[in-house]
Amino acid sequence: MFFKNKKFERKVLLDKSVLDSIVTFCKMKHPNEGILILKGKSKNGQIKIDGLAIPPFNFTGPTFAGFPHSFLPFDNSYIGVVHSHPSGSAEPSVTDLNNFFGLVSLIIQSPYDDDSIFAWDSSGNTIPLSINDENETEKN
DSSP: OOOOOHHHHHHEEEEEEEHHHHHHHHHTTSSSEEEEEEEEEETTTTEEEEEOOOOOOOESSSOOOOGGGGGGGOEEEEEEEEETTTHHHHHOOOHHHHHHOOOOEEEETTOOOSEEEEEEESSSSSEEEEEEHHHHHHHH
């Protein structure tokens, strides 16, 4: 029997409240990088991010951020990582790609605002990112 492999076009939906938390956290950690775990769901190529977690025993500096994955409690809602680049570049580094975690990596560049966050896959390709404002969906 032959199976057809559906090719899903990936898309990231980020809740506005989560984006606000990321921006605040990264501004607080500046001039060091900040790192957070993304929580959410993925279905048919659509990745919906609706929460964050601070990784235990994380370590950061002006040019690096990481955490030991072995200390993470098991949680099926972990779908990726977000970290900041205080240098102002949102491009993933080789180290970022080699330490990829989950389905998506978000990078927010300085000056840390709504327009300075980008989504990447494990190969370093961009993924379309849109902000989901809960207040607008409640009105409709």
